[in-house]
Amino acid sequence: MKEKIRIASGQGFWGDRFDAPIDQVRKGPIDYLVLDYLAELTMSILQKKKMRNPALGYAEDFIAVMEEILPDIVEKDIKVITNAGGMNPFACRDAILQIAEKRQIKNLKIGVVYGDDITDRIDEFLDRGIALNHMETGEDLHTVRERVYSANVYFGAQPVVEALQADAQIVVTGRVTDTGLTLAPMMYEFGWSDTDYDKLSAGIIAGHAIECGAQSTGGNFLAGWKEVPNMAHIGFPIVEAYPTGEFVITKHENTGGLVDVRSVKEQLLYELGDPREYITPDVVADFTTIQLEQAGPNRVRVFGIKGKPPTDFYKVSISYSDGWTCIGHLTYGWPEALEKARKADEIIRQRIRDFGWEFEEIHTEFLGYNSIHGPLSHHIDEPNEVVLQIGVRGYNREHMERFSREMIPLVLCGPPTVTGFGSGRPKPKEVIAYWPALIPKKVVSPRVDVSSH
Amino acid sequence: MKIKLLELAHARSGDKGDTANIGVIALKPEYYPFLKEVLTPERVKKHFEGICFGPVERFELPNLCAFNFLLHNALDGGGTRSLRHDAQGKTLSTAILRLEVDLPDEKAREWGFLK
Structure with a gap:
């Protein structure tokens, strides 16, 4: 088992800085690069694209990134995990393969996680009595059924772990939670089981800390934005994860930005609901157990995290x-x-x-x-x-x-x-x-x- | 003395549908108990009159000296439905810091706000 792994965030949303993942790969050592491209509304945009052209429906920016870094990741043996697959993960894989062929890279192993797209199965579920009522209002889906564009289940880290176990170097997923992308390599490398709730919770919180890119390294940083050095080349966050579930949030040394307890706190609270019940498919994480400590320049140590078993449900995101x-x-x-x-x-x-x-x-x-x-x-x-x-x-x-x-x-x-x-x-x-x-x-x-x- | 929350806390806000979340973090650990007392959900609801039309929930994170506020029905429908310039509530973080609180003079002196 590795003593630690370094997981780097390369993208906080579709439209984030193009050079961020390139810097993550080239400016220092990392083991994993994770890229989050999906927001709630992104799936409907991708579904429309796929309807117009069956070869599209994924985050095309990711392909432009791979054009740049595919040779680097192969040479340095960095694994890449991304939900760029959107509504069409196999088309996304095929686009990566074209780059590999052009660059004469052989034996590239790519994993695809799919099955989240249930757009064509909605009526089947409704017929079987699975209501898909609105989670907050309780409204019946039939009220908007005719106007539905897409329906996707949020999967967790488990299928990504399976792809890593099958030795994939690149894992392209559909709708996998942003946090699951970061948890997966920890489960795989450290052999965490799906009932190690405290550790899984730590992995999820690590994911939450880096899923919005530079928002934990000095971007959108209210407490001290004037102190942030070199925002023009702000370093994106890196999780240094340990088998115990402890981790450190940091960034490459020769980049801009800053990582301190305040910048990490701001990100931990971003888009948070009930802090004791952060529900994911893998675990229910408890944000009130997080302990933070400045462990050196641009290093924040995170420990003490607890979690509880997950629920029996997946969340579904339906757009109409x-x-x-x-x-x-x-x-x-x-x-x-x-x-x-x-x-x-x-x-x-x-x-x-x-x-x-x-x-x-x-x-x-x-x-x-x-x-x-x-x-x-x-x-x-x-x-x-x-x-x-x-x-x-x-x-x-x-x-x-x-x-x-x-x-x-x-x-x-x-x-x-x-x-x-x-x-x-x-x-x-x-x-x-x-x-x-x-x-x-x-x-x-x-x-x-x-x-x- | 009257003091703006801006002097005592920092914050970040975001959205989930039509609900805005505002994380409020005490600038110093000693401010946290005072903020816990004055920053009630009722007070925050009143502050956001004309912006937030649903209930306000407060969650405590003493480990981070922070609170998470959920403002329901606060983004004009949220997402692509909202006609607001700030449809995702990104700037509500500083809107909450406009809130003015009564800081007892004794504390104000102890914390260096009063000479």
């Missing part, structure tokens, strides 16, 4: 179409910028009423004045400029299109000194809503395919 939104902007200048923006808002609202366009909601904000903190904002007497944002939401596509033509004419038809219309008419966007549900573990199983090419 829920109407349209359209959001437009115009910028009004000094003097009386706010008054001008308010007048423009009145005009738009009057025209919506006069033409009888139907919306579920009309929402106005004054950016630069009171947008993000709303009623908590303090008053500014005479702002230099104010950006008017008007958004509408509704189900009538035609009325949405009519609204989208309303903002820009105000440049000539409304209050004076207005700009910021350069990007043209605002485009209506489909609302992809998210329906969380639970499914008994016994009715769905992850599947694993590992093959050499």
Whole structure:
């Protein structure tokens, strides 16, 4: 058994820094590179892509990353684990194989974790009495059934461990939890069983600490953002994991950013629910047992973590179409910028009423004045400029299109000194809503395919 | 004395559907018991009037000298449905730090806020 392993985060979301995984591989020693590309809404986007082109439906950015680093990881024997497979993990694997062929890399072993996509099985489950009701509201899925785009089960670390046991160097998954990607190599390397709840919980919390990339190494760091060195080349986090379940959050030495107890605390609290019940498919982790200690420059030691057995359910993420939104902007200048923006808002609202366009909601904000903190904002007497944002939401596509033509004419038809219309008419966007549900573990199983090419 | 939470804590916020979470962390361990007393869910709910339309839950993490607040019904529907500029509640972290609390003068002197 290895004494420790180094697991590096290469991506916090689809759209994160392109060079982060490259730096992780080249700027210091690591054993594993994990890349998280999936957010709740990403799956529906990938499903749409797959419907248009059966060879797509995965996070294509990952392929661009592999173009760069495939030779490095083969040479250094670094294992890569990613949920970039999205709605089409086999197509993602095939795209990696094309790179391998081009680079004349032979005998590359790639594992694919699939079976999470239950889009085509929804009716089967409903017929069998597995309701898939909304987890929070209890609503019946039939109310939106016709508008469903995708349905995916969140699997845990177990199938990834299986792929590693079959000697895969790269593991591409569909919807595996972000935290499971980091837990899996610890289970595999240290031989943790699926009832070592305290250790599994530690692995999950390690995953939570690094799943959002640089958010634990000085990015979005409120307590001390001015102290963060070299943010232009911020180092992404690395977990140094030990067989006991203890771990250290750190980063490569020759990178920017910082790792201290404060930056790690901020990330641990990010997108947290009940801290005693952090439910994952592998274990229920208890965030109130976490102990932190600064163990050196850019090293935070994490220990004392406890966990409880997991539940009998997997979470399912269902996406469905829920109407349209359209959001437009115009910028009004000094003097009386706010008054001008308010007048423009009145005009738009009057025209919506006069033409009888139907919306579920009309929402106005004054950016630069009171947008993000709303009623908590303090008053500014005479702002230099104010950006008017008007958004509408509704189900009538035609009325949405009519609204989208309303903002820009105000440049000539409304209050004076207005700009910021350069990007043209605002485009209506489909609302992809998210329906969380639970499914008994016994009715769905992850599947694993590992093959050499 | 009146003091803004900004002087006593740091924070990070995020979203889960229409629920915003705000993690509030005491800047020094000695501030934690005081914050526990004044930063009640009722107080936070009142602070976010006009932003949060559902209940506010508070969870304690004494091991991190921190709290996790869940603000339900606080993101105008959340996700792609929300028409807010900050649809994911990323900036609610500093919105909570605008909250003003009454710090007893004795403590204010002990902690160096009053000379």
